Amino acid sequence: MAFDKFWAWFHRMGSPKWFYEISGRWIPWFATATIVLLTVGAVWSLAFAPQDYQQGNSFRIIYIHVPAAILAQSIFFSMALCGAIGLIWKMKVADMVAKSCAPIGASMTFIALFTGAVWGKPTWGAWWVWDARLTSMLILLFLYFGVIALQSAFDSKQSAARASAILSLVGVVNIPIIKYSVEWWNTLHQPATFKLTEKPAMPMEMWLPLLIMVIGFYCFFATVLMMRTRNEILEREKRTQWVQGLLSK
Amino acid sequence: MYFDSFSEFLNMGGHGLYVWLAYGLTILLLVINFILPIRHKRKLQQEQARKLRREQQSQ
Amino acid sequence: MTEPVAMQTDSNAISSWRAFIGTFKRDLLLVFRRRSDIVNPLLFFTIAVTLFPLGISPDAVFLAQIAAGVLWVAALLATLLSLDSLFQQDMADGSLEQLVISPHPLAVLVLSKVLVHWLVTGLPLTLLAPLLAVMMFLPDAGFGTLFISLLLGTPTLSLIGAIGAALTVGLRRTGVLMTLLILPLYIPVLIFGTGAVISASQGMAVTGHLAILGALFLVALVSAPLAAGAALKISLNG
Structure with a gap:
């Protein structure tokens, strides 16, 4: 029963008109959530979170570096997933969503870099x-550029x-293969130096603002993705x- | 508040340049990502309005 | 009901094999009529390798250090630049459309074209590499591994390259775009290929590297012809 409902929803998502209407209703909520979460997260991470005992205050960059890096990868996966849906079910909306993913993903990758x-x-x-980490981000950026150029x-x-x-x-x-090979290459050439973001145990007061920033970045992605997809619908x-x-x- | 004064907050224990550079560019890119689709939509609307006007004139 | 179906797939299997051989023979014949397709990548490879001592330093110790990387990068670029010829000619004379609408699985036909491509570029590059390695003062212990790693790696390069060539075959200006699409995907092969040669020249074990190169080849062998086939269909429709 729930499965039937899912399919009904899935097929309705395939209608550009329906997507346009529903996303128009969602965008204000997501935009508000983005602004609130990112503001709270930024203020918390900049002014209230404690500094790292080793790296001092430059550690505060983690609160944007890690969310951007997570987004960079998961946007690529969503893009491929939507692309696959577009290929298999010939769903136009999925194609448009996939196209809208690419520039957002590329900017996230650039931020992470x-x-x-x-x-x-x-x-x-x-x-x-x-x-x-930086090298595989750079290669991910190249992959995004390839998709945008082909597009x-x-x-x-x-x-x-x-x-x-x-x-x-x-x-x-290829992403997992590239990541694995770059990590292997890295250990070969500079064994066991200090690595970014490899902290075994982060205290709660560092972890919580990071979580807020990650959710904020996801809301940002959802908002901009819907805005871009709506334009794409209008054009097509x-x-x-x-x-x-x-x-x- | 983790810092004692506002100038200390700006200085970030000597790492101010790096922290503010990173946050600044991120905010800039996020804002650009927000503005681009809005401008694009406006452009689409203007094109459509122009097209409508042309059609009305030709009729 | 089941029997005719089984028979049909059986006869299909035979004719697919024939189609594979047929495409293979035809492509090989075509390439031997245009010999520049074989010679040009080799010339490029040689010239590109020559540039490094000229551009950096002719010092033997230094060149020995970078030899593995230079040879692999040059071989990779030579393969990349030769990919244009993979589908472009067939697109121009219309035989590509015949391949796509033929009843045989497109992946099989693509695989046959890739095999020809490797035989006329990857294999000659592999054979030429030890000669250039002498000029680059590669340590003696590295020669065997250089040869084997290129032998295992260049087919993967041809296979991955086929996807890029298939995606861009319908477009007007393809050269730089294809490079952009394909180069990031070549990075794992480059890393493990160079890694193997460096390990060998330092007298360390290389079976791990070669095993990974072999695994990459198998993954590409199974998936790349399918992806390239799908890409060809899209390129021809567009």
Whole structure:
């Protein structure tokens, strides 16, 4: 019974009009949640969380570096998942969601890279270190660029969506392999130096703001994803009557 | 509050540049990510309005 | 009911094998008529390797250190640049569409084309590499492993490359775009290929590296032709 309900919901999600309406209702809530969570999280992590006994206050960068890195990876997975749904069920909305994922994911990856590099300066004394985490983030950024470039190379939106769905699926298969090989390569070349974010036990007062920031980043992703997908719907369905009615308002 | 004074908060124990640089760029990128779709939507609406006007004129 | 179906799949299996051989022979013949496809990647490989001593330093000790990496990177780029020829010619003369609409599984036909591609680029590169390794002062202990690692790694490069070539075959300007898509995916092969040669030159065990290279090859062998086949269908429809 619950399964039937899920399928009914799944197929309704496939209708651009329905998605447009429901996301229009959700966006204000998600946007509010994003702003509240990120503000609380930022103030907490900047002003109230204790400093790290080893790294001092530069440790506060963890509160944006880790959420951005988590998002960077899970956005790639969502992109591939939506791409697969688009390929299998020929669902247009899934294609549009997958397309909207790419630029957000790329900016998250860039944030993770940039904050990692800035963090590296006081920690290692250099702006860039070939650390396993930073290197695999850099490669992830290349993968995002590949998907975006392929997306824009096609004239037909349908072919663009399918081709980039395949590329992101291939990318998803490769991400664990790349991560593993980069980690292995890293231990080979610089054994057991200090690694970013490898803290065995974080005290509660550090862990809680981090959790808030992670949830805030997820809400941010959901908000922007819906906004981008709505634009994509408007553009792709601009010949339908309901979109023309919406736009001429 | 973890810091004693506001200037200490800005200084971050000597790591102020790094912390504020990281947070600043993140906020900038998040805001850009927010603004781009809004501007895009406005552009779509303007295009549609122009198209409607053209159609009305030609009729 | 079951019997005819079984018979049908059986005859399909035979004809798929024939289709594989047929495509293989045809492609090989075509390549030997355009010999530049074989020679050019080798020339590129040689020239690219020559640039490193000129650009950095001809010092033997230093070159020995970077030899493994330089040879692997140059071989990787040479493979990458040769991928254009994989589907482009067939796209131009329309035979690619014939492949796609043929009743045989597209993955099998793609695999046959990839095999030809490897025979005319990956294999010659592997054979040429030890010669260039001499010029790069690779330690003697590394030669065998260099050869074996390239022998195991270059087929993976051809297989992964086929996905990129298939995704971009319908587009007008493909060169740089394909490089962008494929290079990040080549990184694991590069890491373990170079890692194997470096370990060998230092007199350490290399079976682990080679096993991983072999595993990467098997994963690519199973999945890449399917992905490339799906990509070809999309490229032709678009």
